[in-house]
Amino acid sequence: MLTITDLYYRIEGRPLFEAASLVLPPGAKTGFVGKNGTGKSTLFQIILGQLAAESGTIELVKKARIGAVAQEAPASEMTVLDMVLMADKERTSLLAEAETATDPHRIGDIHTRLAEIDAHTAEARASTILKGLGFENDRQAAPTSELSGGWRMRVALAAVLFSQPDLLLLDEPTNYLDLEGTLWLERYLQNYPYTVFMISHDRDLLNKAVTSIVHLEHKKLTFYRGNYDIFEETRRLQMELNNKSREKTLDQIAHLQKFVDRFKAKATKAKQAQARVKMIAKLKPPAAMVDESSSPFSFPDPKKIPAAPMLSFDRVSVGYGDKVILKNISNRIDPEDRIALIGVNGNGKSTFAKLLAGELKPMAGEMLKGKGLEIAYFAQHQLDKLKPEQTPFEHVIELMPYDSEAKRRSRVAQMGLTTSRMDTKVKHLSGGERARLLLGLVTFSGPSMLILDEPTNHLDIDSRDALVAALNQYSGAVLIISHDRHLIDATVDKLWIAQNGTIEEFSEDLDFYQKQLTQGGNTPKSGGKAPAPVVDDRKTARQDAAAKRLEVAPLRKSIKEIEQKIARLRTELARVEGFLADPKTYDGAPERIIVLNKDKARFVAQIETLEEEWLEKSGELEMAEKA
Secondary structure, rough: EEEEEEEEEEOOOEEEEEEEEEEEEOOOOEEOOOOOOOOOHHHHOOOOOOOOOEEEEEOOOOOOEEEEEEOOOOOOOOEEEEEEOOOOOOHHHHHHHHHHOOOOOOOOHHHEEEEEEHHHHHHHHHHHHHHOOOOOOOHHHOOOOHHHHHHHHHHHHHHHHHHHHOOOEOOHHHOOOOOOHHHHHHHHHHHHOHHHEEEEOHHHHHHOOOOEEEEEEEEEEEEHHHHHHHHHOOOOOHHHHHHHHHHHHHHHHHHHHHHHHHOOOOOHHHHHHHHHHHHHOOOOOOOOOOOOOOOOOOOOOOOOEEEEOOEEEEEEEEEHHHHHHHEEEEEEEOOOOOEEEEEEOOHHHHHHHHHHHHHOOEEEEEEEEEEOEEEEEEHHHHHHHHHOOOHHHHHHHOOOOOOOOHHHHHHHOOOOOHHHOOOOHHHOOOHHHHHHHHHHHHOOOOOOOEEEEOOOOOOOOOHHHHHHHHHOOOOOEEEEEOOHHHHHHHHHHEEEEEEOOEEEOOOOOOHHHHHHHHHHOOOOOOOOOOOOOOHHHHHHHHHHHHHHHHHHHHHHHHHHHHHHHHHHHHHHHHHHHHHHHHHHHHOOOOHHHHHHHHHHHHHHHHHHHHHHHHHHHHHHHHHHHHO
């Protein structure tokens, strides 16, 4: 279907592809993976002819139709359903011609062709796709101008799926979908009759919807058979074999070099030494294979953790203006809670998040917040609040006005932004880099609760893994809204569901929820009977992580208290040293000098003792987390 040969392309002098080649067979369902910024979307633009390669060739099967979601559907008065039907250009053209054609033979040909392309079922097929992506019948009949940008992106996705191109290019198609839409797309792609080439960082989607993986790394394209898990295991084995071969060759070279160094000056051994020099020249160890690992995330631990419950709700209602979206919410959130909020888009998940964050006030009922509770709220729409003309470093200056440049840069580095990127204007950062910056800014002050609304959009797989690790190390409460099943499985302990105009606990697990959606098509009831338990490694890992957090929580608290004591003592020490450095101090009574020196010695000794205790407990924490 697609053949790429010796592709070269660079952007602003930075090479993205060097002698990159790929053969994608017809009918392949292929995931396209690689770190953000390596050129995946650029390759799609080259395939579509929107960019010209410096050299190399891209060949497609003759007369193959390519389809891609270029941008969101326009905001027009055309209905959502008609917008999708327009994507089948041949059908649209034939129907228009049928209205004006007068030649009986041509009219016959038109209707024959319409029958061949199954035009009479077009509306039903388009409606089915739209419903799978979350559009009920009333919304399908509404004009696209009434939709938000995210929903118009869904219309554009529905349109390209309806057109059924021979080569379907999808770039992060789940970024604007909820979990239900993602599950539907997964099943749709499994049965898609033609070739799929899809950029995605959703592990579950890549495990269930594709049968091969193309990996972009070091400016090369490598094709692997199997889903993402198989690719990851295959690559790991390749790296081990490659690096063992490299070590073996390097050892052999070192052994030969020792002989050369020892006998090159001896006439009797000169020929043998020269022969070994030639052997060394022929031995070429393979290049070391290493993962291009992502920078870690780092969330500061809470400055203060309120007593339980941190938040409580008693018959709370919330909405916009006079319109109630959610009502009769009665529940609580405690300091160690890890909650995933699931439910169909439009059922009030983001509304509830805004209620927790204080952006909306209760319309009825009572919501109580614990004393000192500080909540950090991350949502994709907040990316627009970043200042495009400022750098990440400049964003941090506003939060650290009296700190040194070194401390400011250290804080930006903790967000996972490299030295060069922290001095790059926000408008030139990738989506993943902007998400890292926003996460770092909203959690800057050490909140006691995180609310994360679709935090993995625009993050590559390694960055998602880094986010999982950071959330499992964070000691405050967490509420996540996400379609990323791996993130939910790896970080939360509870499921809450938005349905029937309220928020309630969901007593089953995520697998049960997915099965109900895929089998019955209806949102499951929170009290439904669960299927027989099965062994789930991800769930076990999640439970282990929760248990470990509880186990090390007292140790973390103790370390935090020691750090606070040291900070107070250093403040007092600095005050005393300030007096001792002031010449005016020595004009007064000598007893004051004696007291100040005793205070200084006492503070220094206390700090040293606490620092030793801090080192000991930090070592214990490190050992406990590795266990």
